[in-house]
Amino acid sequence: MQLIPCPNCGRREEIEFHYGGQAHVPYPAEPAALGDAEWADYLFFRDNPKGPFAERWYHSGGCRRWFNAVRDTRSYRFLAVYQPDAPRPDIAQFMAAAPPVAADRASAASSATNAVTR
Amino acid sequence: MLTTTPGSVIPDHPDFLWRNPDPKSSYDVVIVGGGGHGLATAYYLASRYGITNIAVLEKGWLGGGNMARNTTIIRSNYLWDESSGIYEHSLKLWEGLEEDLGYPLLFSQRGVLNLAHSLQDVRDSKRRVNANRLNGVDAEWVDAEGVKELCPIVNISPDVRYPVLGATYQPRAGIAKHDYVAWGYARAASELGVDLIQNCEVTGLTIEHGRVVGVETSRGRINAGKVALAAAGHSSVVAALAGIKLPLQSHPLQALVSELLEPVHPTVVMSNAVHVYVSQAHKGELVMGAGVDTYNGYGQRGAFHIIERQMSAAIELFPVFARAHLLRTWGGIVDVTPDASPIVGVTDIQGLYLNCGWGTGGFKGTPGVGDTFAWTIAHDEPHPLIEAFSLDRFSTGALVDEHGAAAVAH
Ligand SMILES: Cc1cc2nc3c(=O)[nH]c(=O)nc-3n(C[C@H](O)[C@H](O)[C@H](O)COP(=O)(O)OP(=O)(O)OC[C@H]3O[C@@H](n4cnc5c(N)ncnc54)[C@H](O)[C@@H]3O)c2cc1C
Ligand SMILES: [Zn+2]
Numbered sequence: 001m002q003l004i005p006c007p008n009c010g011r012r013e014e015i016e017f018h019y020g021g022q023a024h025v026p027y028p029a030e031p032a033a034l035g036d037a038e039w040a041d042y043l044f045f046r047d048n049p050k051g052p053f054a055e056r057w058y059h060s061g062g063c064r065r066w067f068n069a070v071r072d073t074r075s076y077r078f079l080a081v082y083q084p085d086a087p088r089p090d091i092a093q094f095m096a097a098a099p100p101v102a103a104d105r106a107s108a109a110s111s112a113t114n115a116v117t118r
Numbered sequence: 119m120l121t122t123t124p125g126s127v128i129p130d131h132p133d134f135l136w137r138n139p140d141p142k143s144s145y146d147v148v149i150v151g152g153g154g155h156g157l158a159t160a161y162y163l164a165s166r167y168g169i170t171n172i173a174v175l176e177k178g179w180l181g182g183g184n185m186a187r188n189t190t191i192i193r194s195n196y197l198w199d200e201s202s203g204i205y206e207h208s209l210k211l212w213e214g215l216e217e218d219l220g221y222p223l224l225f226s227q228r229g230v231l232n233l234a235h236s237l238q239d240v241r242d243s244k245r246r247v248n249a250n251r252l253n254g255v256d257a258e259w260v261d262a263e264g265v266k267e268l269c270p271i272v273n274i275s276p277d278v279r280y281p282v283l284g285a286t287y288q289p290r291a292g293i294a295k296h297d298y299v300a301w302g303y304a305r306a307a308s309e310l311g312v313d314l315i316q317n318c319e320v321t322g323l324t325i326e327h328g329r330v331v332g333v334e335t336s337r338g339r340i341n342a343g344k345v346a347l348a349a350a351g352h353s354s355v356v357a358a359l360a361g362i363k364l365p366l367q368s369h370p371l372q373a374l375v376s377e378l379l380e381p382v383h384p385t386v387v388m389s390n391a392v393h394v395y396v397s398q399a400h401k402g403e404l405v406m407g408a409g410v411d412t413y414n415g416y417g418q419r420g421a422f423h424i425i426e427r428q429m430s431a432a433i434e435l436f437p438v439f440a441r442a443h444l445l446r447t448w449g450g451i452v453d454v455t456p457d458a459s460p461i462v463g464v465t466d467i468q469g470l471y472l473n474c475g476w477g478t479g480g481f482k483g484t485p486g487v488g489d490t491f492a493w494t495i496a497h498d499e500p501h502p503l504i505e506a507f508s509l510d511r512f513s514t515g516a517l518v519d520e521h522g523a524a525a526v527a528h
Contacts (some may be wrong), residue, residue, distance in 0.1 A: 008185060017425050019412040021367070040513035044365040044456045048354035050416045073368070073414050 007081045008063040020056030022046040023068045024088050052079060070094060104108035124138060135301050136180075136308030141315050144341035147495060148333055150320045150356055151348035152176025153185040154296070154481065155473055157303035157314075157414045158488025159346060161219075164310035166363035167496035170183070171314045175335060177319035181300030184350050184480070187418075187450035189373050189407045191386055191395065192482040193291035195250050195257050196523040200506035201459065202253035207503055208486025215485055221302035223294045224400050228385050230291035231265060231272075233435075235280040235391040242522055243286045250288070260287050269385050269419065271438050278434055285420050293397050293405075296481060303488070320330045323359040329468040330360070341380060346471040346495050351451025353418065353474035360467055364474065365512050366453045369410035370420035371478055374428075374447040378402035382438065404442060406432055410452060410478065419449045451475045457511075459518040462491055462504040471495050472509065479524055 003011040028034055028042055048054065058066050070080040070089055079094050109114050149156045152174045163169045173373055175180075194205035216223050234243045243259065250257035260267075261284045262274040274282045308314055313336070322334030323345060332341040349356040351368050368374060379402050388395035393408045408428035411420035425447055433440050454477040455461060461475040473491050476483055492500035500508065506518055 002421060014421055021414075036513045036515075040365075044512045045363055046365075046367060048364070048367055048414060050352070050355050050368075055412060055414070071413070073416050076413070076415055076417055 002076065004057065004069075005078055005081050006057075006059045006062055007067045007083060008065055009059060012059070012062055016059060016061030018058040018060045020058055020066065023054045023056045023084075050074060052091050054088050054091065056084070057081075122154065135305040136314050139313045139315070139462060141175075141318065141335070141337055141340055142313065142342045143171060143339075144173040144332075145313070146343045147262055147346060148172075148340060148342035148344070149174045149346045149348055150333070151183075151350060151352075152180045152304075152314060153183045153348065153350055154181065154300055154303070154484040155350070155476070155487055155491070156346075156348040157181070157300060157307060158315075158484050159348060159473070159491045160312045161303045161307040162489045162492035163496060164307055164312050167492050169412070169496055170311040171477065172307075174307070174312060174314050174339065175318045175333070175340070176314070176316050176319055177336070179316050180304050180314060181297060184450040184452065185296055185300050187371075187448055188296055188375065188481040189395070189397070189405050190292060190293045190296050190481055191230065191291070191388070191397065191479075192225075193256050193288050193386075194482070195230070195232070195246065195286060195288045195291070196520050197246050197249050198518050199253060200518050201520055201523070202250065202255055203503045204486050204507070205482065206253065206255050207490070208483050211485035212294070212482075213290075216298075216304075219302040219306045221298065221305060223302055224300045225294040226400070227292040228397075229268065229287060229289045230386040230388060231260070231268060231285040231287055232283045233265070233387065233389040233391070234283045235389065236283070239391060240283050243284070246523060247286050249262065250286075256288055256290050258287050258289075260285055269383065269387055271382055271436050272387060273435055273437055276326065280389075280434070282435075284373040285387075291386065293399070295400070299481075299484060301417060303484075305391050319355060320359070323356075323470070325360060325467055325470075328466075342468040342469075344471065344495055346473065346491065348473045350474065350476065350480070351453050353453045353472075357472070357474075360465070360470060362465060362467075362472075364461065364472075366461075366475055367414055368416055368451050368453055370415040370449045371407070371410045371412070371452045372419060372420040372424055372428075372447060372449040373405065373407035375399070375403035375405050375445050376439070376442040377445045379404065379442060383436075386522075387435070389431070389435060392435065393429040394428050394435065396432060396436065403445065404439065410454065411449075416451055417449070418451055447459070447491060454478070457517040458520040458524040460487070460507050461509050463494060463508045465509070469498075477524070501502070 002014040234240045247257045319336040324332040330345045363464040383398035384399040415525040455475040
């Protein structure tokens, strides 16, 4: 089973987590100003990249807190985890031709965003 | 006394089912994706709508995507009129398809039971039966005893976690052999002059003055009068080549088979509530599937705990399976829409057509979408049966919500 590096709890089994889809999708700043197409975009259209993807995860069977992760949708490997209020890491750095990095790098990245990996 | 040693004579290679041509520099229609939908579209364009100068471009091998990985359930008992229209059209085509293609498909109308496990399930199921009947789709409500009669190995005991309270039954539903369907369409299309090009990945869509004029591929540039996308799990990636964003999420969807067993399961049983569905293939394997892995993924594989959950559901419903051995599990990449209905039709780019979003349930739609998508390409307007499935329904709000009928399953 895949181990997911929660920034609060460290590595835990995948079944403890729930998926939350694309991260960094803010509620529209001025909802009343939105037209149909913009509402459709907010409600129904999410990125669907083949490669690194910044997304939300919920550690429902652990600390019960949301966090963000960059995960490669080809290999399913976690490339970075960070707190939900932290800025999105530069996705381009993960696009390099080098094969996706193992979970070690994920924990390194998580400590870089001030998280504790136990 | 035998004159030769049995097994010592190697039989000749059987005839190839289709030609394997190099791509020409230009076609009237280029279809991206050689799964069931791409092949069926090419076949109907050539056989019904008079366009034969066609190439189907496939990045891997023909029918190696979801077409090779699905659990082959065919049915048309969806809730809304729009869905009944396209799925029932498809089922009618299935009923004549072996003759039409001149190719055996092991199409078997053994019926499907969609189980109800709660009062809400019962109400929803009865509503769906009524809606189906109004649309001329064969459907009936059967109680738990009726389920047992149709499929004696189902556990209808009331003292399980999710007791079986009854089911909808569609007698004309069933299964077919997915590979044969792909090969049957490929063979027939090839005979009609369609070029089926394998190992040819589309890497670019060339658009000039709002019109698509060709594709870039791993085997060079190919000019095209029209381009039709049928890339299933990779639809977001391919549409992005034309700057089109789609409301799709690509997920792993897994399935599995048991070792070969005596015939024990005469129909198809699906359960949304306990998340499993089962049929028995002609060869004897139990074929089972469940819901998608929740995360986005292009890896054609999923997590093992999904399989474990699926098996615990299967064993509660079919205690007799407890001693069966798992033979093989696999995964495909399914393109899921917000309303569990497909997206089919024209785009804002002239000559570019879209077919995607069939998610977990597009095998049954293969003949139906092949025919109506081909019509759409030939006439440059949406076929009446797919009009409701346009991309702009997400901004008009006219969704076709089939979560109840599609749910876990197909
Ligand atoms: C495990 C599983 C079980 C399922 N069970 C059922 C079921 O019981 N009933 C049902 O109705 N449906 C079922 N489905 C869904 C069904 O398989 C799909 O909806 C359907 O097969 C999609 O259409 P297709 O056959 O054309 O897709 P595919 O066979 O996936 O064809 C798409 C093709 O496009 C190719 N492609 C992608 N990108 C490019 C490119 N850039 N250039 C060239 N080619 C490209 C791919 O290689 C692929 O061969 C199931 C799916 C899975 C994965
Ligand atoms: Zn945690």
